[in-house]
Amino acid sequence: MKIFPSKYNYYYKISSEYTIINNFLTGALDIIGSDIWNKVLGNRFDEIEGDPLSALVERGYYYQNLADEDKLFKQLFKNLSKKSKTRPLKFVFCPTFSCNLDCSYCFEKNLPKSRSKPMSDELLESALVAFNEFIENYNKNVNKVELFGGEPLLKSTRQIVERILEFAVSRKLIISIITNGVLAKDFIDILKPINSSIEMLQITLDGPDFIHDKRKKFHSGKGSFQRITESINELVVNGINTNVRINVDVENIVYLPHLYEYVCKMKWLDYPNFKIKPSQVTDHSTLECKYPIIPEEKLLEKLIEIYDEYPHLEDAFGFYMFKPIRHIIELTGGAENVTPRYFNCESNLVEEYVFCPDGYIYTCPESIGNPESAIGEFYPELKFYEEKIKMWSKRDIMTIKECRTCRFSPICGGGCPYSSMLIYRGSLHPICERFQEVLDTFFKYRGKKILKKFIS
Incomplete structure (x- = not known):
């Protein structure tokens, strides 16, 4: 046969x-x-x-029969596409492009300073009107609101933030806030009363003070560690869901044990509303920030070296920041129905609508401030750019030629669409990640551990 x-x-x-x-x-x-x-x-x-x-x-x-696999590929795509149409959407409000920090790896460094003023009252009201119009006219289910920036929690944005939160609570929407945390404790008085609506505040902490302060400085050059940790502590003890993200790269990954020791000393892990996880520093804006980023497998090797010396950190952090390893861990952990990724992210599905102070609507938070990537505008009235929406929504591993024969495409989704648009001025080009190298490295060092799960 x-x-x-x-x-x-x-x-x-x-x-x-x-x-x-x-x-x-x-x-x-x-x-x-x-x-x-x-x-x-x-x-x-x-x-x-x-x-x-x-x-x-x-x-x-x-x-x-070779045709059987193609039939399965197309059928799974059809099923997932049908499901994606019923998924709820998320509205993201960016009150300002301004930020009170000057982080070394920031992907927003090129945002024009001339557009750094907070969203005006007129623009904000237009955004909220657009929200209602969107739901009524497009029959879409929106269940989340996120605050993003720039930095959303500034003194200059307080009234805007209050208005957006009030709006979200009145419509029973889930709230999340991506903030650097510097002034987060000054917003607790308006966050605590609506705590039941808050999914989380995400705050970045890049290591112990001496390494964090090299990477996340105020514009004066002063470090931000003390201010940020004060905010984290206040949020945690007040019962507000707080997710600390550690942006790791070759510069700070060796300090993970020091940071974890600090977190334990602060007793944050004793609180059920506190979470912490590492995440890779990436640059989907094609290295515009001129920040050195090493290959994923090299970062993985360094992480494994740390885990070998500090095994408790592997239990605490794992390997979830590496997409292909996350897939393997889900399977070995007994997960069922791990479906393929025909799309790379929510932006491909146009599931996020980012309202910015320039009056434009974006679908990718990393593309804000670049009008060429906008999918519409909300001021003076709501208007969508259908051709731009198609550029995002028609990008998947069915439409990208190279992905049809790539073994990794079902766990990759074609790579970052924004990178494709910047590099190739179009969306139907793959942005290939180093899945082969990452998986080979993972199994080289952790394969025998996985083997024990199967044969023990």
Whole structure:
């Protein structure tokens, strides 16, 4: 019998005895004896005892007909596209492009200073009117409101923030705030009364004071660690959901143990409303910020070195900041129905509408301030740019030619659409990430640990 291997197979020889195989389209993940797998790869099926072929076909690693995989690919896409149309949307309000910090890796450094004033009352009211009009005319389900910047929590934006929060609470919307945290404690008086509506405040802390203050400074050059940690502490003890994000790169990753020790000393982990996780420093704006970013697998190697020395940190932080590893962990953790990613992010689905002080509406928070990427405007009246919306919404692994034959496309989604637009002046180009290198590195150092889960 002739059978054909799936385009979406990945395998790694964990030891002389075992090979791990994963199919990114079906989500199947298995451990197979290396001797058997080598015979499978060599099409020497007559040398294998028993009937492994039926299992390989059933799990989606092989097909009796090449057309069957394409049918499955298209059917899954159709199912997911149908589901995506019922997903709720998120409205993001950016009260100002201004920020009170000058972070070394900021992707917004090129925002024009001439447009740094807060959103005017007139613009804000237009944004809120547009919100209502959008729901009524487009029959869309919006369930979240997010505050973003610039920095949304400034003295100059307090009235705007109060108005937006009041608006969100009156419509029973879930609230999240992305803030640097410098002045967050000054907003507790308006946040605490609506705490039940707040999903979280996300605040970045990049290490202990001596490393954080090198990266996240005030414009005067002074460090921000003390002000930010004061805010985190006030938020946490007041019961407000607080997510600390550690933006890690080669400069600060070695200080993760020091930061974790500080967090334990502050007893924040004793509070159920406190969470902390590392996240990679990325630059989807094509290195406009001129910040050195090392390959993902090199960052992963450094993280594993730290985990080997401080095993409790692996339990605390894990590997969730690496997209392909997150996929593997979900599968080995017993997750079912891990569906493919035909789209890269919410912006591809146009599920976020970012209202900015320049009067434009964006779908990607990282593209704000660049009118060429706007999908509409809300001042003086609501207007959408249908061609721009199509550029975002029609970008997926079905429409990007290179993705149709890439084994990683079902867990990649084609890469960042904004990067594609900046680099290629169009959306139908892949932005390839280093999934092969990251997975190979992960299994090199953690493959035997995963093996124990399967054979113990």
